[in-house]
Amino acid sequence: MKTKHVMMALPIAATLATLPLIAQATTSNPALAGVNTAEAPRVTQAVDNHVVAALNNTHLAFIDKTAISGSVDDAMPMNHMQLILRPSASRASALAALIADQHDPASAKFRQWLTPEEFGAHFGVVDADIAAVKSWLISQGFTVNGVYPNKAQIDFSGTAGQVRQAFRTQENRYLVNHVSHIANANDISVPSALRDVVVGVAGLNDFRPQPLHVAPQVAQFDHGKSNFQIKQVSSAAAGTPGHSAVNFTGGVRGFVPFDMQTIYNTSSLYVSGLTGAGITIAVVEDQDMDVSDWPNFVSQFGLGAYGGTFNQFQPQLTPSTGNCTDPGGNSPDGESIETVLDSEYSTAMAPGAAIWVATCADSDSTNFFGGVFTAADNLINNTNPAGRPNVISASYGYGEGFTDAASKTAIDLMWAQGDAEGISVFVSSGDSGSNPSFNGGWINDVGVDANSFATSPNDTAVGGTDTADVLDGTTSKYFNSTLNPVYGSAKSYVPELTWNQSCGNVLAASKLAHISALQFCKNALIYDPYGYYVTSESGSGGPSSVDFKPSWQRIVRGAAKDQSRDLPDVSLFAGAYGGYSWVILCTGFYPCTPNFASPVELVGGTSLSSPMFAGIQALIDQGLSNAGLPKNQGNAAPTLYELARNEYGGPTGSAPGTLAKCNASNGTSGTGKCVFYNITTGGNSTQCVQIAALSQITPDCYFYGTIQNFLQFYGPTKVGLTATSTSSYNSNTAAYSAQSGWSFANGLGSVNAANLLSAWKAFVNAP
Structure with a gap:
């Protein structure tokens, strides 16, 4: 034959x-x-x-x-x-x-x-x-x-x-x-x-890569203290790896849509009628959610008047190949927290947008990224214009070092096609510092890598931030002590630092112990002799080992002097040191009730950051459409970098005054006209380990000590911080420190959505 x-x-x-x-x-x-x-x-x-x-x-x-x-x-x-x-x-x-x-x-x-x-x-x-x-x-x-x-x-x-x-x-x-x-x-x-x-x-x-969120916590609202008390601790509990070393006593804080809308100034756009109406955001997933969650969320947080819609479905090609079947999960006991998070917080920022939850089963495998890839690929290849979204958010990730060449090529081709069709794609950068492959644990292989789902030059990678008010002691300046009718408390923009839950958090080390992060980690060995609190949980960023640097990423101050596509591009809130600040979900098991009479789920991660930025993009799209331009913008990153060059300056020459003025640490002082908030505090250098019993070799790690019996099971284990040098550790060798301009820690920083729209309109000469 x-x-x-x-x-x-x-x-x-x-x-x-x-x-x-x-x-x-x-x-x-x-x-x-x-x-x-x-x-x-x-x-x-x-x-x-x-x-x-x-x-x-x-x-x-x-x-x-x-x-x-x-x-x-x-x-x-x-x-x-x-x-x-x-x-x-x-x-x-x-x-x-x-x-x-x-x-x-x-x-x-x-x-x-x-x-x-x-x-x-x-x-x-x-x-x-x-x-x-x-x-x-x-x-x-x-x-x-x-x-x-x-x-x-x-x-x-x-x-x-x-x-x-x-x-x-x-x-x-x-x-x-x-x-x-x-x-x-x-x-x-x-x-x-x-x-x-x-x-x-x-x-x-x-x-299969994992969704990029931290393990959710179940909490009950305490009306006397106006905060939440953790009732059920997830698998990242004390006594298991990855738990925060410091826990703030007296309860935790649960952010709601109002808080995110206030901090990133989307609320001022709603007043002018820009809610995301007429724009479709697709979140791509490999498991369904309980469809009653989304209307519950919209009702609880006062978003119903904006007219947003919700649709959960399996995207097919025409003619169908049969490669996207229902993964299931449309029930309280089977739903995906990732899917709930993505759908609810894209709506939180664009409450008038149409939300598509596009799901395909992993069992219909066509790629290392499984059903998530299939859902996105089928949307982008839909030959009916009404079947293609304006914006896509993908909150999954794994390092390039763990992705085969065919899958990586298919991913990059898919995002390039989406860009050429005008679809704006946002991808979470990851939740484990300088290597996105270790969410919920600790880096124990190559210390520096980048999310292969995000390193295409045709998508926008979104990293994670933390609000600095808790460590700075300025909470009363930026938050009210009581909640408003839609359960929010934010007063304005809040200073931000890189989200980093490890002892590598430089602001935590400085404010809590008045020492360096390195010494903070060394001291932790005394109080944590078995390494139960070792973690790599942090917003991710790093250079691609596959994709070349696009020209638009070279034009801004702080851009890395390399030939690689570098992550992230921008960042938004993802989590907090010590697990103090979260966002609230309305889930099937824990639906939201008036005045939080019943428990809710709290969650974080760059899986939150990406759909929120997708929501901001929907507002931009509607604003430009109202000005007579096409509502599709394609990849947002090239425009974001052009606008950042205006604020931060180019890679050479003197820095403009707006670089210092728009420092995120300034909070509301002088930043009213800023498009970007330049995050210069913190970094995503986190803990990494090398386990002798497993014959591991972990490069890109500066080892500062040895745990004699890691987790009381693995025996002698070296512990360190991710770094570009194995012989020294400082702000220049940490992988990676926040800095003035662009950084591997937070990219261009976070944004003021209203100012971003104004600057975007000026850039494209829109009336």
């Missing part, structure tokens, strides 16, 4: 080799005027299964150091894998040039967006090459479920045995952190004739 296929391929290949350039698709879209991406097929040889080429980095590298617990049976179904195709270098270059023009107010292509079909016709793989790849897949016994409109992904299904024969890789079982996973044992191979157009296969492993 295989020989017959090869013989049939010979005349096809010979014919393809003699074809002229593929005719350019005709279009009336001004964005494509003068764009010539016509090209000949790149599959010009016979597809011979005996002549193959290995595709580098198409398996998870850390698997090489993991013991195999068994092989996968050949009969095991492997449904909805995706063959990721590689557009030509000339088409990739043309796409980058077009996207740059789409963001340039001086260009005739400014805000001229593409459809998925136009994207595929001009920037995907040509039809003849797709046909060759499909034919080969079918010849290997696979079922081809469909080709994406972007002409860069083929959805197909088969068995583990077919994967082994076709791609020359064995699916094995591995026990990682006491959980059984499957993954391909080595890089895949494909016929050499297809090598130029195939990146790899996404969906060959079932490792």
